[in-house]
Amino acid sequence: MRNFKISWQQAPITVSLIILMVVIFIGEVIISGQMTVSTPALYQLGAMFKPAVVYMGQWWRVITAGFLHVTLMHLVLNMITLHYVGRLLEQYFGSVRYFIGYIAAVGLGSLNSLAFGSANAISAGASGGIFGLFGMIFLMGLLDKQGFWLAQAKTLGLFVILSLIPVIGGSNIAISAHIGGLAGGFLLAPLLLKKGQASSKQVIVAALALVVYIGVLLTVGLSIR
Numbered sequence: 237m238r239n240f241k242i243s244w245q246q247a248p249i250t251v252s253l254i255i256l257m258v259v260i261f262i263g264e265v266i267i268s269g270q271m272t273v274s275t276p277a278l279y280q281l282g283a284m285f286k287p288a289v290v291y292m293g294q295w296w297r298v299i300t301a302g303f304l305h306v307t308l309m310h311l312v313l314n315m316i317t318l319h320y321v322g323r324l325l326e327q328y329f330g331s332v333r334y335f336i337g338y339i340a341a342v343g344l345g346s347l348n349s350l351a352f353g354s355a356n357a358i359s360a361g362a363s364g365g366i367f368g369l370f371g372m373i374f375l376m377g378l379l380d381k382q383g384f385w386l387a388q389a390k391t392l393g394l395f396v397i398l399s400l401i402p403v404i405g406g407s408n409i410a411i412s413a414h415i416g417g418l419a420g421g422f423l424l425a426p427l428l429l430k431k432g433q434a435s436s437k438q439v440i441v442a443a444l445a446l447v448v449y450i451g452v453l454l455t456v457g458l459s460i461r
Contacts, residue, residue, distance in 0.1 A: 243323065249331045250322035253338070254315050257362060260303055261311050272307050275358055283360040284346050284413075286353070290458060298350070302342035304360035314362045321369045324388070333428045340424055341368020341417045347450065348416020350457035364417035370396060371421025372428070379434065416453070423449060 244251050260281075261273075268277035279285060282300030289297055305311040326334040345364020353359065370392050377389025396418070426434040426442035434442075 243319075247323040247326040247331075249335045249338075250318060250326050253322070254318060257303055257305065257311065257315065261305050261308070264304060273305070278304060278306065278358050278360050283358045284349055284353075285358045286350055286355050286457075289350060298343050298346040299339065301346055301360045302362055302365050305362070306360060310361060314366060317366050318362060318369075321366065321373070321392075325369055325372060329428050330430075333430075337372065337421070337424050337428045338365050338368065341365045341371070341421045344368065344420030344424075344450070344453070345413035345417035347453040347457060348419070349412040351412075351453045352415075352456070353412035359413060361413070364413035367396075367414045367417035368421030368424065371418040371423075372425040374418075375422045375425035376429075379438075419449065420446075 240251075264273045264277055264281060265271055267280065268274040279288075281304055282297050283304055284297050284301035288294045305314065322334070322338070325337075328334075329337065342362070342365040345368065349359055349364075373385060373392055374389050376385040380386040380389075423442050423446040426438045427446070
């Protein structure tokens with residue numbers, strides 16, 4: 237309880253996200269009737285499914301997919317990572333900026349899936365948002381003058397490479413959301429930094445690049461029928 241209180245004081249948004257996703261997973265299991273959540277249950281609860289977004293206008297799936305998980309292990313691994321990385325960034329950005337950045341990264345991961353993922357696959361998971369946090373740390377590692385964020389970026393770089401091994405080996409993990417979140421987080425970071433932590437030029441370039449990136453994802457995603 238003491239550790240929970242400390243975590244809550246340090247990073248209330250991160251802790252709230254973890255609690256929310258655990259509760260949602262319990263609901264998924266109840267609706268599905270099994271620990272490995274069924275495809276119909278995932279679809280019903282808002283997983284990412286391109287035809288539903290493009291043809292039925294269910295754009296809310298771009299966000300809700302980031303709060304669903306398929307298996308208990310899927311949930312546990314994502315929540316452990318979110319707890320570690322999220323606390324660091326929430327304390328640095330502040331809760332409001334961090335929350336905006338996380339949700340935006342979730343959306344960008346889903347938009348990348350819309351554009352470059354399988355047209356008929358149903359996907360879900362917090363990985364897009366989490367990889368968005370990785371992207372933020374990579375950007376801050378480049379800007380870092382004191383070494384802390386640079387060290388974090390190097391450590392996470394190894395983690396990202398290792399996380400790609402199952403994909404290279406033929407796993408059914410949807411990598412498009414990971415890549416979209418990673419790129420999105422990298423572009424979002426300058427916009428989340430407090431005044432003076434990034435130059436005006438860096439903020440303007442990041443904002444323009446983000447607009448172009450979103451435009452490309454929407455153009456490609458909506459043009460593939």
